[in-house]
Every structure is written in C-alpha cells, then in structure tokens.
Amino acid sequence: MTAAVTLTGVGKIYPDGTRAVTGLDLRIEPGELMVVVGPSGCGKTTVLRMTAGLEAITDGEIRIGDRVVNALDPRARDVAMVFQNYALYPHMSVFENLAFPLRAHGVAKPEMRERVERTARLLELDGLLKRKPRALSGGQRQRVAMGRAIVREPQVFLMDEPLSNLDARLRADMRMEITALQRELGVTTMYVTHDQLEAMTMGTRIAVLKDGVLQQCGPPQVLYQQPENVFVASFIGSPMMNLVDGRVDGAEVVVAEQRLPLPANGSAAALAAYSGRQVVVGLRPEHLTEATGSQERLHGLARSAELLGAEQLVRIELGDDTVVTARLDGQTRVAAGDRVELAVDTARVRFFDVATGRAIA
C-alpha cells in the first residue's frame, strides 16, 4: 500500500547550531514522484534522512499515510532507501543483499526466495544473484540497490542521488528506467538530486530548496515557465535563464539602452507599479531567436559561440556589460564579433523584484 508523505513545518538544527532545514511544508501525494532539488548544502539530503528516520527532526511533523512518524525508528516507518553510493553489503551476494530486508522483517524462506527472484527478473538481475557487489558494474550495482528497495514493497521509496555515481550515458538510461519502474509500481517516491536535468525529466513535481528553505514546488513545466523567484529561475533550466538588469519605463522595459515592450499578459498590471524602477529581466535562451521579420528585437555583438549540433549557444553582449546567451539554430554559424539581431518572445519574459528576488506577476 502506497501512502502520502506530509511534512508540516519541518525544521532541523544540528547540534553544532547549523540550521539545515527551516519550516518545510511539503506533501507528496500517493504514487507521486517528488524530486527535491537544490545545490549542495541546501538541506535536501537532510529532508530525505529525516523522512527515513535516520535524522531526528527539530521542529514540525512528518506523516507517512495517517501515522505521525516523528519518533518512529526507521524500520517501523515502512520506507526503503536507495543510497548515493548504493551501500550494498559488500560481503553478501546479490541474492543475500536483496533478501536482507525480507529476513529482517521475518519473511518466510519460500516467500523470500520467490520475492527476491521476482524482483531480480524485474530488474534483469536474474543471472547475477550469486555475484558479490564488487563483481558488478556501476549500473548493475545501481539496479541491486533499487531491487533492495523494491523487494520490501514499502509504502515509500527514498532515493538519495542514486545516479550521481554513473557515467552520463548510463545516467540517462537509468533516469528513464527508474521513472518507468516508479510509474509501474506506483509507490510514493521522494527523490533527491542536485541535477536539475534529473529533476525536470523524472519528477511528477519538483521541490526546489535553497539554504533549507523551500523556494517553489510544482510540476516541472510550471517551474520552468513560471519560476517564482530569481533562484528557481537560475537553477532550473540549462543553459540557465539570462537574468539581466532592466528599468521599467511606462509600457516598456529598457535593457542595455534597448527598449522592449512589456508583455500584454498578467504581469503588465503588476509591472505598472514598477515604472521608473529597476527590475531583473529573465530571458530563457530559447526565447531569443534570430530575427527574421518585424519582431521585438535586441541586438548586440557575439562574443563566443558553441555549436552543439542542431543548435548553437551564442553569448551576445547587448552593451553596458550586459551579456545574454541565446539558443540559435545551428545552420547559420555565428562567429565572435558578428552583429546579431535577436527576436524576443516578449510574452515569455519574466520580471523579478530587485530587492526581494520574487517574480512580479
């Protein structure tokens, strides 16, 4: 039976006084894959460990299903965890590693064997059951670690950067495998990573943490298109959103002495209050394209260009030391020093308050 995980006002202060997490409210719906993402030291692993019961919480309440688990030992919480370095017991074979949680829960031998074999088949580990972890490749170890979590049929999976030890290609494969497996099993999952790409591709929803404080939580598309503050805007998306200084002037915004009309959407009304004031203007690289017609434009000199194949990332100086990255088509090569005319999709431009960093909408 899968269950919701609800964190209410959860805080963590370590004995040395470090405040790792502050007032965290987060609800993971049953069967959902929630990715908790943030830079190193943001408290994301602490959140996971508190949910697992490996770390005591200082304030607040954690519920798994209807039970408050604050004071429960990890083994009483009915969660399974995948560790960053897998933590496979090195002296046990794959079979014994998979069977360990079942043994610990007193599952009878025939059932244990059956469940281990079923899990091994699911993860294509059937041929490796007798091997020791050191005789496995990184990807195989990763699967065993997943298997050890799955075999228990817990209410919640907790995953702590499980892909960070794999090479890029394997990581891409495993991203898809884990997502597919999670959907198939339908078990509530908290997945911690520092990699925004993993967050974007895997999460049903994403929770972005910074300095132990939740910045925004929502579906990947919402975080990408409507970041609530400068931090989320810069953290989600690669290459990151261009954040440049601008000044609102009536119905226009001035960026590096160049004028763009304010978007005719919801933020226009809010921006009216900012007339004559500085704002941070957020432009996604793909919303800056090569100008062909009579679109709204910015222009500048190309400083450098990276060809990625189908597209190229061009760094363009708009003036006043204002540099933006644009994701342009790879067909027409741009060289350093070229003058570039950029069409701006003004409807998608985001504006942020300079003082608070919050989105103006």
Added chain:
Amino acid sequence: MHRYGRRELFRELGLIVAALIFCLPFYVLVAVSLKTDVQTYTEPLSLPRPPHWSNYSEAWNTGGDRGLVHSFQSSLIITLTSVVVLLVLGSLGAYTIARHSGAFSNTVYVLFVVGIILPFHLALIPLFVAMRHLGLVGNYAGMIVLNVGLMMPLTVFLYTGFIRALPRDYEEAARVDGAGILRTYARVVIPLLWPITATVGLLAGIVVWNEFFPALVFLSGSRYQTLPVAIYSFWSGVGERWNLIMAGIAIAVAPVLVFYVFAQRHLIRGFSAGVKG
C-alpha cells in the same frame, strides 16, 4: 616510471643486507637446535650435519617443569581465549565509541589511548594484590583477564580508527531495511570489520603468546606455566644445553611465524587503517 639506476641498486642491496641481518638469529636458532651437545660448543655456527632431530622430541617431552607439551597447551588455551574475549569486547567497545560522538565517548577513547602509553609494570604490585584477593592468580581465568586488560587499549584504538573510517551508510541501510541493532552489528558490521579483526587478532595473539613477565608473575608456582616461562625454567633446569633450549624456542616461535607468513597483508592493512583513523 623511474629507471632502475644505481640509486635503486644500492637501496635494494641495503635492504637485502638488512634482511640477512634479521635472518641471522633465526639461522643460529635453527642450526644450534639441530646439533649434538658437543657440536653446540665446537662448531656453533656451522650447518648441522647430520641434523639431530631428537633434540626436538627431548625438549617437547622433558622441557620445563612437566615437558613443553603441557606449556604449549597452556599457552594455546590462554592465547586463544584471551584473543576471542578481546575481539568481542574490544570491537563492541570501539563500535560504541566510534559511533557515538560526544564528550563522554571522547573521554573514554582518550583514556584507552593513555592506556597504550602507560607501562603495565607501574601497576604490577597493586594489580597482583587485587587479583590475588579475587582468586585470579595462578590460574587460566586470571591470566586471561590480565591479558584482555593489557591488550584492550590497543585493540580499542585500532578498532576505533577503522570504524571511524567506515561509511555509516551500511548501518543506515540496514536500519532502514528493518534490522535492529543486534542484527545490524552481527550481520553487517562484524563482516565489515574483518580486516581489522584479523590484524588485532594476530597482533594480540603474538603478544600474548610471547608474553613472559606477566606469566612469570601471575602463574608462578602453578601447573599452568606458559611456553616462554617454561623455556626460561628449562634453561635453569638443563644447565647449558643450548641445543635443547634452541629447540624449545623454535617450537615456541613456529606457530607465530606460520601465522605471520599467512597474514602479513592483513596486518599491514589493518595497521594503516588504525593509524589513518
């Protein structure tokens, strides 16, 4: 990669000479142990021709108070039991110290380290008096308690260093997997401690096996003489029969040597882990 030059040649020659110097006492030991009484004095350093193997059986059956065979047995019982008790208690103690950071466990750790430095001879007389009152003089139990106590500081030090370097993830994984403290310790921690257990076991085994002074004091007058004490009394008993004494020493040293040859790698690995700690 360095080329094999003159520097390396001299270094190797130096090491070979050092090795030969270390081997010399062993050569003397074995050579003399295989000679007749006369040869022992007329040609002590030559190869024994023909080897006089009966020295070994004579030393085995008649050495010490009741023959080396009994002392061998005593040494074996004392060493094996001491080592087992030491490993069980030492690893448990070190595990607790290593995994509970706090002022109390740090203090306990420091006390153990101080115990390595303090010479046991300082406490010899009060210890002897106390142990005699407890009925722990002149028997196996007393000797085992004494050895465990003497070796415990080093054991805890080595284990603690090793455990501190061991990632906690395995134990945490076991806890989340549903294992209690005992199952985690028995099924996960103990197997992970194998390298340091081998080191400590061998080291303590060698020390206890070779121990002379504590055994002389705490087993004096009992039937449980250990090998080193037996060989000492052997010397006073047989007078100047060096060939028999050497045969006795060879018998005493053989088990240690055999162990060492098989376990060198473990010893070194465990030690470096303890020092890194």
